[in-house]
Amino acid sequence: MASRNPRVTVLGGGSWGTTIGSLAARNTETVLWARNEETVTDINERSRNSRYLQDIPVTKTLRATTDLEEAVAEADVLVLGVPSQHSRGVLEQVTKHVRPWVPVVSLVKGLEQGSSKRMTAIVEEVMPGHPAGVLAGPNIAREVLQGYAAAATIAMPEHRQAEMLQELFRTNLFRVYTTTDVTGVEYAGSLKNVYAIAVGVGDGLEAGDNTRAMVITRALREMTRLGVSLGGDAMTFNGLAGMGDLIATCTSPFSRNRTVGVGLAQGKSLDQIAAEMNQVAEGVKTVATVMKLAAEQGIDLPIAREMDAVLNHGQPVKETYRGLLRQAPGHEVHGDEW
Ligand SMILES: NC(=O)C1=CN([C@@H]2O[C@H](COP(=O)(O)OP(=O)(O)OC[C@H]3O[C@@H](n4cnc5c(N)ncnc54)[C@H](OP(=O)(O)O)[C@@H]3O)[C@@H](O)[C@H]2O)C=CC1
Numbered sequence: 647m648a649s650r651n652p653r654v655t656v657l658g659g660g661s662w663g664t665t666i667g668s669l670a671a672r673n674t675e676t677v678l679w680a681r682n683e684e685t686v687t688d689i690n691e692r693s694r695n696s697r698y699l700q701d702i703p704v705t706k707t708l709r710a711t712t713d714l715e716e717a718v719a720e721a722d723v724l725v726l727g728v729p730s731q732h733s734r735g736v737l738e739q740v741t742k743h744v745r746p747w748v749p750v751v752s753l754v755k756g757l758e759q760g761s762s763k764r765m766t767a768i769v770e771e772v773m774p775g776h777p778a779g780v781l782a783g784p785n786i787a788r789e790v791l792q793g794y795a796a797a798a799t800i801a802m803p804e805h806r807q808a809e810m811l812q813e814l815f816r817t818n819l820f821r822v823y824t825t826t827d828v829t830g831v832e833y834a835g836s837l838k839n840v841y842a843i844a845v846g847v848g849d850g851l852e853a854g855d856n857t858r859a860m861v862i863t864r865a866l867r868e869m870t871r872l873g874v875s876l877g878g879d880a881m882t883f884n885g886l887a888g889m890g891d892l893i894a895t896c897t898s899p900f901s902r903n904r905t906v907g908v909g910l911a912q913g914k915s916l917d918q919i920a921a922e923m924n925q926v927a928e929g930v931k932t933v934a935t936v937m938k939l940a941a942e943q944g945i946d947l948p949i950a951r952e953m954d955a956v957l958n959h960g961q962p963v964k965e966t967y968r969g970l971l972r973q974a975p976g977h978e979v980h981g982d983e984w
């Protein structure tokens with residue numbers, strides 16, 4: 647990293663890219679790249695991103711630009727904050743302008759459709775030689791930006807790198823822990839969105855608090871089984887990026903994924919929900935990829951399977967929990983059942 651204060655460049659002007667940019671700007675020079683002129687003007691002239699974060703102020707020193715080359719040419723750290731299905735395209739534009747050793751930290755909680763790849767695998771493919779990691783945890787953007795205490799974990803292949811990057815994002819109210827389990831953190835962040843939709847369906851059907859707790863707990867078991875078989879550490883799934891984020895996303899009225907589930911249970915179509923929300927809900931596309939990965943690993947994921955049936959195969963939403971309840975429960979810890 648450079649001997650001057652490192653420059654952080656955040657790619658993506660949505661709610662979470664802006665929030666992380668605002669945190670980093672408290673610690674070091676930070677530039678945010680957004681494709682939308684209005685977002686850039688709003689940040690530069692009003693220290694707001696009203697489209698995504700209403701009237702909550704961002705750090706005054708956060709600068710924004712629509713010029714991708716200018717944003718990345720002097721970067722010491724790149725932060726990837728565009729939704730998963732657009733990440734590869736953005737990285738392909740970035741790679742020719744960025745210095746070769748610059749680390750890339752993904753904020754993305756989704757997998758690429760078709761390839762089923764995690765974002766760090768895409769970074770390694772498109773930007774070979776750049777250390778790639780991920781920052782994730784229970785972090786509803788607006789609450790972090792409003793200054794409510796929260797925590798995340800930063801995963802880098804080398805622990806020393808994680809420790810250096812930790813300092814750029816942490817504040818007295820945003821605690822950043824470190825780990826080297828990039829794989830586990832990335833799968834945990836992506837998987838929990840699928841289960842937040844499932845919990846939203848239960849809440850939308852007014853299933854009750856015990857049902858919600860049952861689904862969250864069994865969801866954690868499913869996430870862990872798949873994540874570990876794909877190379878993640880089981881302890882990661884018990885931590886901030888796993889259990890922590892699962893709880894936040896499954897219970898927050900601000901979660902977009904949970905909102906999708908509630909909307910489906912209320913009889914709305916996906917198109918209608920997407921139009922009302924106008925923000926990304928990564929779980930909607932992740933579910934089919936998760937089913938593919940589970941099949942490859944020979945693992946059954948009953949809750950995810952129900953969501954796949956509803957989202958991709960026309961199963962009436964009211965059938966969701968009936969289908970699950972017909973299955974006999976097995977061993978709580980070692981069983982494959984839900
Ligand atoms: N919001 C949150 O609380 C959290 C989100 N995340 C994750 O962060 C990632 C980003 O999500 P979030 O910020 O919430 O998303 P939002 O829906 O709030 O915003 C998406 C942003 O990506 C931009 N974008 C979309 N496609 C492209 C493209 N092809 N090229 C350039 N920019 C593009 C949009 O630009 P435009 O405005 O011009 O459409 C917008 O600025 C997701 O994977 C999400 O799961 C992780 C933790 C918390």
Ligand SMILES: O=C(CO)COP(=O)(O)O
Pocket residue numbers: 755783784785786787839842891894895900901902903904926927928
């Ligand atoms: O990842 C998040 C919280 O940690 C945000 O969840 P949603 O994308 O469901 O809003």
